[in-house]
Amino acid sequence: MSSAPLLDREFLEKLERFAIQWQKSFAGLVGGHNLSRFAGAGQEFLDHRNFHHGDDLRAVNWRAYLRLEKLFLKMFQVEPRVPVRMLVDVSQSMAAPHGQKFDYARKLAAALCYVGLVRLDSIEVHAFSNRLSQRLFATGGRHRFPGVMDRIAAWENAGVTDYLAMVREFIGTYSQRGLVIIISDFLDDRGCERALEYLIDFGHELMLLQIWADEDRIPPWTGELDLRDAETGAALRLDFDDVARRRYTAAFDEYAAQIRAMALRSGGRYAGIATSQAIEDLIFGDLIRARGIA
Amino acid sequence: MYLLNLSFLQFLAVFGSISAFAVALYLLDRSRRRQMVSTLRFWIAAEQPAAAAHRRHIQQPWSLVLQLVSMALLVLAIAQLRLGSPAQSGRDHVLVLDTSAWMAARSGNRTLMDLARDRARRYLRALPGRDRVMLVRADALATPATAFEPDRRKLEAAIMASQPGATALNLDQALAFARHIQSQAGGRAGEIAFVGTSRISQREAAAPPPRNLRVLLVPDPIENCGLSKIGMRRSASDPGLWDILVSARNYGSQTRNITLSIDFGPGGAAGRVPAGSQHLTLPAGGEKEATFQYRTDAAGILGVSLSPHDAFPRDDRAELELPAQPTLMVTVYSDEPDLLKPLLAATPRVFAVYRKPSDYRSTDTGLVILDRFAPTQRPVADSLWIDPPAGGSPIPVRRVVEQAPFAGWDDAHPAAAGLRTKDFKLEHATVFDPAPDDGRIGEVEAGPVIVARAGHPKMVVFGFHPALSPLRYELAAPLLFANLLRWYSPEIFRRWEIAGGSVGSVKLLMDQDTLPKDVRVTAQDGSPLPFTVRDRTLDFFAGVPGPVRVVAGDREYMYSLTLPQIGDARWEPPAESLKTLPHFALSIDTAIDLWRWLALAGGAGLLAEWILFGHFRRFRHSRRLSPVLLRSKASDPEEVRR
Numbered sequence: 061m062s063s064a065p066l067l068d069r070e071f072l073e074k075l076e077r078f079a080i081q082w083q084k085s086f087a088g089l090v091g092g093h094n095l096s097r098f099a100g101a102g103q104e105f106l107d108h109r110n111f112h113h114g115d116d117l118r119a120v121n122w123r124a125y126l127r128l129e130k131l132f133l134k135m136f137q138v139e140p141r142v143p144v145r146m147l148v149d150v151s152q153s154m155a156a157p158h159g160q161k162f163d164y165a166r167k168l169a170a171a172l173c174y175v176g177l178v179r180l181d182s183i184e185v186h187a188f189s190n191r192l193s194q195r196l197f198a199t200g201g202r203h204r205f206p207g208v209m210d211r212i213a214a215w216e217n218a219g220v221t222d223y224l225a226m227v228r229e230f231i232g233t234y235s236q237r238g239l240v241i242i243i244s245d246f247l248d249d250r251g252c253e254r255a256l257e258y259l260i261d262f263g264h265e266l267m268l269l270q271i272w273a274d275e276d277r278i279p280p281w282t283g284e285l286d287l288r289d290a291e292t293g294a295a296l297r298l299d300f301d302d303v304a305r306r307r308y309t310a311a312f313d314e315y316a317a318q319i320r321a322m323a324l325r326s327g328g329r330y331a332g333i334a335t336s337q338a339i340e341d342l343i344f345g346d347l348i349r350a351r352g353i354a
Numbered sequence: 355m356y357l358l359n360l361s362f363l364q365f366l367a368v369f370g371s372i373s374a375f376a377v378a379l380y381l382l383d384r385s386r387r388r389q390m391v392s393t394l395r396f397w398i399a400a401e402q403p404a405a406a407a408h409r410r411h412i413q414q415p416w417s418l419v420l421q422l423v424s425m426a427l428l429v430l431a432i433a434q435l436r437l438g439s440p441a442q443s444g445r446d447h448v449l450v451l452d453t454s455a456w457m458a459a460r461s462g463n464r465t466l467m468d469l470a471r472d473r474a475r476r477y478l479r480a481l482p483g484r485d486r487v488m489l490v491r492a493d494a495l496a497t498p499a500t501a502f503e504p505d506r507r508k509l510e511a512a513i514m515a516s517q518p519g520a521t522a523l524n525l526d527q528a529l530a531f532a533r534h535i536q537s538q539a540g541g542r543a544g545e546i547a548f549v550g551t552s553r554i555s556q557r558e559a560a561a562p563p564p565r566n567l568r569v570l571l572v573p574d575p576i577e578n579c580g581l582s583k584i585g586m587r588r589s590a591s592d593p594g595l596w597d598i599l600v601s602a603r604n605y606g607s608q609t610r611n612i613t614l615s616i617d618f619g620p621g622g623a624a625g626r627v628p629a630g631s632q633h634l635t636l637p638a639g640g641e642k643e644a645t646f647q648y649r650t651d652a653a654g655i656l657g658v659s660l661s662p663h664d665a666f667p668r669d670d671r672a673e674l675e676l677p678a679q680p681t682l683m684v685t686v687y688s689d690e691p692d693l694l695k696p697l698l699a700a701t702p703r704v705f706a707v708y709r710k711p712s713d714y715r716s717t718d719t720g721l722v723i724l725d726r727f728a729p730t731q732r733p734v735a736d737s738l739w740i741d742p743p744a745g746g747s748p749i750p751v752r753r754v755v756e757q758a759p760f761a762g763w764d765d766a767h768p769a770a771a772g773l774r775t776k777d778f779k780l781e782h783a784t785v786f787d788p789a790p791d792d793g794r795i796g797e798v799e800a801g802p803v804i805v806a807r808a809g810h811p812k813m814v815v816f817g818f819h820p821a822l823s824p825l826r827y828e829l830a831a832p833l834l835f836a837n838l839l840r841w842y843s844p845e846i847f848r849r850w851e852i853a854g855g856s857v858g859s860v861k862l863l864m865d866q867d868t869l870p871k872d873v874r875v876t877a878q879d880g881s882p883l884p885f886t887v888r889d890r891t892l893d894f895f896a897g898v899p900g901p902v903r904v905v906a907g908d909r910e911y912m913y914s915l916t917l918p919q920i921g922d923a924r925w926e927p928p929a930e931s932l933k934t935l936p937h938f939a940l941s942i943d944t945a946i947d948l949w950r951w952l953a954l955a956g957g958a959g960l961l962a963e964w965i966l967f968g969h970f971r972r973f974r975h976s977r978r979l980s981p982v983l984l985r986s987k988a989s990d991p992e993e994v995r996r
Contacts, residue, residue, distance in 0.1 A: 153392040161392075247393040276392050286388045287397055296394050308400035315396070 066170045066213050071340065072205075075171060078343075078353040079179045080144055082239040082265050083327050108132045142238045144176055144183045145264075147230070148212075149244030151189035151221040154271075156290035160335040161271045162217055165243045167339050168269065170212050172241060173198045174205050175353055184234075185212070188226045189219025192233070220291045221248040223255035230259070237263035241352075246270050246319050249292065256322055266328035267352050270319055273335050277312050279305060369429050373422055380418050417967035424959030431952035444484030445544030446502050448532035449474060449509075452550020452572075453491045453516050454523035455856075455918030459576050459666035466551060467518050469572045474513045474549045477570060478506060480936050485544060488535065489513060492528035494521035494555070494858055494919070495897075502539055520857045520899045522555040522921035533564050545936070553921040568936070569927040577606035579636055580669025581660055581917055584854030586676070589647070593679065593702060598646040600658055604636035605920060611635050614644050617657045618676075626657065653678035658854070666920075672854045674914040675901060679703070682843045683720030687711045687727055693821035694725065697835045703846040704839060721842055726819065736842050739815040741784065749805050749815045752787040755780070758798040760825075767793040769806055769814070769837045778824035784817035795834075812842055844908065852912040856919035857899050862892040868906040876903050 111120060111131035121132045148169045154162040169185065176183040182199040185208075186192040193215075198208045221244075230240075240259055246252050246268070259266060274280075279300065287296045298304075316332050323330035329350045333342055347353050391397065451474050457467040478487060486502040489512045499512040525548070532546045547568040583601040588594075604610050613633050619626035632644045648656070653676055660670045684706040686694055691708035698706040711727040722733040728746020737748075744751045759779050763770040785801040788794060795814070796804035803817035818825075825831050840847050873892065875883045878900040885894035896902050896915050904911040927933065 156390050156392040245392060247395070249393065249395065273392075279391075281387055281389060283387060287391050287394060288388070289394045290390050290392055294394055296397055298397065298400075300400070304400045308396050311396040311399040 066167050066209055067174070071171075072174055074340075075175050075343065076178050076202075078175045080172065080176050080181060080239070080241075081351055081354045082142065082144075082267075083329075083351075104136060106135045108134060143234075143236055144181050144239045144241065145230075145234065146172060146183055146185045146241040146243070147192075147226070148185065148187050148215070149189070149221065149242075149246075150187040150193075150215050150217055151219050152217055152291045153221060153245055153247045155217040157273060157275050159217075160273050161245055161276075164271055164333070164335045164339065166212050166215060168243055168271075168333075168342070170209050171339065171343060172353075173208050173212070174202065177202050177205050177208070186230075187215050190222035190225050191219075192226060192229050221252075222250065223248045223252035224250065224258075227255040227258050231262055238265070239267065240264045241267040241269065243269045243271065245272055245276070246315075249289075253318065253322060256319075260322075260326040260328075266323050266326060268319055268323040268328065268330045269333060269352075270316060270330070271333045271335060272312075272316075277334070278309050365429065365433055369426055372425050372429065376421055376425060377418065380421065414967050417963055420959055420963040420966075424956045424963065427952045427956035427959065431949040431956060434949045435952060444482065444486060444504070444542070446536060446539045446541040447481065447485055447487045447544035448490055448536050448546045449477065449487050449513075450490045450492050450496070450528050450532055450546065450548045450550075451499075451513065451516055452493075452523055452548070453519050454493045454550070454553070454921065455518055455520050455668065456522070456551060456553045456574070456666070456920055458518035458668055458918070459574065459578065461574065461576060461665065465518070466572050466574055466576075467516070470549050470551075471513050471516065473570045473572060475510055476935055477547055477549065477568075478509055478513070486541065488532075488539075489516075490528060490532055490535075491516050491519075492523060492525065492550070493519040494524050496524075496528040496531040498535070502541070520918050521897075522858075522919045523550065523553065525554045525925055529564060529567070545932075552925045552927070554923055554925045555919075555921045563928045563931065565930070567928065568932040570933070570935070571927065576665045577608060577610070578664050578666040578669070578920075579604045579606065579610045579612050579660060580664075580666065580920065581658060581672050581854070582641060582669075582856075584658055584672055584674060584914075584917075586656070586674060586852035588679075588849065592649075594649050594651055596648045596650065596656075596676070598648060598656070598658075599643060600646065601641055601643045602634060602636060602660055603641040603922075604638055605922070607638050609635065609637050613661045615659050615661070616646050616648065617659070618648060618650065618654055619657075621655050629656075650676070651679040652676075668918045669920065672914065672917050674852050674854050675912065676852065677910075677912070680843075680845045680848075681705055682839065682846050683707070684723060685709060685718040685720065686723040686725065687714050687729075688723070688725030689727075690725070693819070694723065697821070697832060700832055701836060701839055701846075721839075734811065736812040737814075738838065739813070741816055741819045744784065747784070747786070747815060748813055749786040749788055749792070749807070752785045752801055755783050755785055755798060755800050757781060758783055758800065760803075761797045761799050763796055763830075764794050767795050767806060769793070769834065769841045770795045771837055773830045773833060773837075775825075775828045775830040778828060780818050780823055782818065783823075786815060786817060806841070814838060848908050848910050851909070852914070854914045854917060856917040857896050857915045858919050859893065859895050860902070860913060860915070862894075862904060862911060864890045864892055864906050864909070868909075872907050874903075874905045878902075 108121065108124070109132070111133045115133050119133050119135075121134050124130070124132045146169060148165050150162065150165075154165060173183055173185065177198055177200070180199075180201060182197070185196040185198060186194075196208065196211050198204065242256075244252075248255075256266065256268075282300060282302075282305075285298055285300050287298070288294070289296075320330040320332065329352045331342070331346045331350050331352065333346070343353070452470055453467070457465065457470060459466050461469065474489075481487065483506075484504070486504045487500075487509055488502045489499040489509055491497045491499050499516065500509060503509055529546060529548070536543045536546065543566065545566050545568045546564050547570060549570045549572070551572050551574045553574065579602060581600065582603040583599075585599040586596050589597050598616065600614050600616075602612060602614060611633065612635075613631055615631035616629045617626045618629050629648045630646045632646070634642050634644060636642055655673050656676050657671065657673045663670050681703045682705070684698060684704055686698070686706055686708045687710070688694060688708065689711065695706070695708075698704055711724075711729075714727075714729050716729065716731040716733050718733055719735050721736050721738065723738045723740065724733075724742065725740045726742070728739075728742045732748065739748060742748070744754075757779055760776045762776050763773040765771070780798060780803065783798060783803045785798065785803055786805045788802055788805045789807070791808070793806035793808070794802035794804075795806050796802065805815050807813045807815075820826060820831055820834070868887070868890075870887045873885065873887060875885045875892075875894050877883055877896070877898075883894050883896060883902060885892055892904065892906070894902070894904075896913070899916045902913040902915055904913065
């Protein structure tokens with residue numbers, strides 16, 4: 061466990077004006093801050109419908125009944141309290157080549173937890189590699205944040221990424237739909253597209269935050285390379301030159317574009333993050349522009 | 355074409371080492387790199403695996419070739435590659451200029467130093483402009499006046515600033531220094547040119563001269579007679595008389611008749627009194643001595659002159675400073691002065707005045723003796739109290755004893771040095787109660803009866819009268835008083851020896867064994883001079899003319915080292931050495947320097963290699979594929995809304 065805090069107090073104070081945003085309408089109890097298309101016990105008028113037996117008489121529009129002699133029921137727009145779930149990749153690929161991605165992911169997860177806690181959201185956080193870790197439940201306001209940050213700082217790298225197994229476990233655990241934030245490098249040899257499709261089909265809204273190190277996207281090396289996969293240990297020997305570097309970067313960008321397209325297609329959000337980018341620039345720039353927070 | 359700083363083999367060795375290092379670094383940099391990566395999926399898409407392919411040790415041969423060529427150019431630049439023949443390069447010469455005392459001698463209307471300076475400048479002008487020259491001034495020591503300097507104006511200024519010194523020429527040492535400095539310079543060795551006379555110190559050992567020696571002798575057919583040594587000491591039988599010994603030497607080749615004369619007086623020419631003269635005939639190369647006697651107790655300057663004067667007047671006169679004879683004034687207050695007169699009259703440097711106690715004055719100077727008398731106001735000067743009344747004793751009285759046998763002397767106190775007698779009884783004596791720091795010179799069984807108190811003023815108190823006790827019959831009585839006078843005023847017993855000579859190394863044979871801690875050798879300004887003491891011989895070195903004072907115990911030696919040191923031998927230049935001004939070809943300055951262009955070409959080659967193959971290219975490539983582009987596309991608001 062690192063002795064230094066992940067985020068300093070000055071940075072946290074800047075986060076207090078933000079709130080986590082989502083696009084879809086989810087059912088839930090009153091108390092949230094995002095509007096839902098589902099009617100409920102809200103303040104804003106939404107629509108009328110015919111009265112059915114068993115409806116609450118307090119919601120009948122009696123002025124309409126006096127004029128039209130028919131019972132209409134007033135429906136109100138509700139801002140439900142929707143569960144936010146955050147999945148943070150702690151697989152060994154996040155530690156390669158120098159551990160920057162893992163540190164960055166922990167800081168980003170802690171920052172989003174603080175944003176949620178300030179707005180009294182409930183955030184369920186899981187670290188994952190090929191399965192979910194024990195749930196970290198962040199709720200109850202900002203004074204709970206130190207404990208959350210300590211738990212996040214105590215995470216360690218382990219395991220091989222298996223999105224399909226992890227998503228199966230997630231769907232089996234949580235039946236209520238909501239916002240799912242995934243912080244990962246999305247590097248799964250078996251592919252993560254199918255697993256993400258499962259989450260979308262189940263009705264979750266995805267916010268995909270893809271983290272890469274600069275070496276992941278543009279390898280700086282030249283010549284004969286003896287490469288080893290951080291997760292599987294598989295080896296590869298090849299000659300690497302500028303032409304190969306361009307092909308590599310094109311393949312990487314193509315893969316990132318696929319992840320991004322999948323998120324946007326389902327109404328979710330996507331941000332590609334290089335670890336050389338300051339986390340302040342990410343929060344106050346890219347995430348706001350992507351409407352992940354507002 | 356040749357290498358100025360490196361031979362061809364040296365160049366090959368240096369270039370080979372650098373090339374091997376560069377190739378090793380190249381192979382290390384371009385060899386297979388082990389790297390842990392997050393995934394292999396994009397690598398597989400980028401390139402087909404090369405596991406089965408033949409490993410290429412040199413992947414970018416042009417990069418290596420460019421590096422090696424650039425480094426070869428740089429090494430050649432460091433080696434100062436030139437177009438031309440080796441004879442066209444500059445050389446490093448050492449110009450040894452004689453600045454011994456003899457160079458002050460006149461030849462016609464010019465000094466030998468003027469002639470030597472002219473010769474040195476002519477030699478300098480005859481050298482090619484590319485050559486560098488170091489000027490070394492040589493007398494007893496070899497002192498470099500410049501570094502290896504190509505600027506002729508600086509060298510000429512240094513030559514013109516050279517002046518005759520005070521010591522003789524140590525040529526072997528100067529030539530050895532020139533040879534050493536020439537070998538250390540690293541450049542192409544040129545000549546060692548000596549400009550001066552052939553008169554050298556005889557003490558140096560004959561050493562083989564360097565092969566590249568050029569000798570430009572200044573002719574010095576000069577007849578010279580001069581003072582070589584002067585010694586003075588007070589006569590053993592008559593302290594007021596000075597015995598003076600003067601040595602004169604004929605350095606020329608003809609017999610000379612000279613007159614030695616002495617005079618005395620204050621400093622300066624005025625007020626001097628002739629004190630004696632003697633005629634001497636000096637054969638060629640011979641040395642004779644003359645003795646004088648002169649009576650004076652006063653301080654002053656004793657001058658010794660040799661006449662007639664010759665072309666080298668610096669050794670025709672010497673002056674020695676005589677110190678005054680110190681005396682001690684003793685004032686005795688006694689009703690019976692005859693008791694003490696024999697004790698005080700034994701020391702000729704003591705002048706005693708006897709007064710009645712009623713005439714007592716506390717302001718007397720020197721030493722005050724109070725005989726059985728205690729004044730109301732103590733004297734401000736040093737004092738000796740003899741059997742003072744109990745109520746007025748400066749040292750508290752413990753008791754009075756009768757018929758007390760004398761117990762002994764305190765050997766540690768200087769006033770009791772050499773006293774052994776104790777076979778007598780004191781009929782009546784006062785025993786004192788001294789302070790812890792007081793000296794107990796003499797004691798009976800009940801305590802001290804002679805007490806000394808150091809400090810200022812010094813004080814000694816007797817508990818009995820030495821002339822009225824059995825002590826007056828003992829040898830210890832005059833010895834005790836002599837010791838006490840030496841303790842009060844040690845300078846009146848100091849013996850002086852004064853010598854005149856030349857600067858340099860001085861050897862002094864002392865009359866008595868003296869510990870080195872008791873020896874002080876100081877120059878005129880009071881600064882200490884280094885010295886060694888072995889057995890009874892003291893050696894020291896004075897580099898500049900002036901008086902030197904040696905204090906060894908109770909002896910003081912004054913050296914007036916103002917006579918110039920003249921070499922008493924002639925040096926014959928080796929037959930194979932060059933003896934005329936050089937004549938060099940004028941085509942020497944036509945060699946072409948290439949090192950600047952080689953350095954530029956080497957630097958340009960390395961820069962090109964860095965741009966074409968090095969990190970510059972990778973850096974530029976990484977800038978071109980900046981991740982900002984991807985992120986900006988991903989975070990496009992329009993696409994997010996879609």
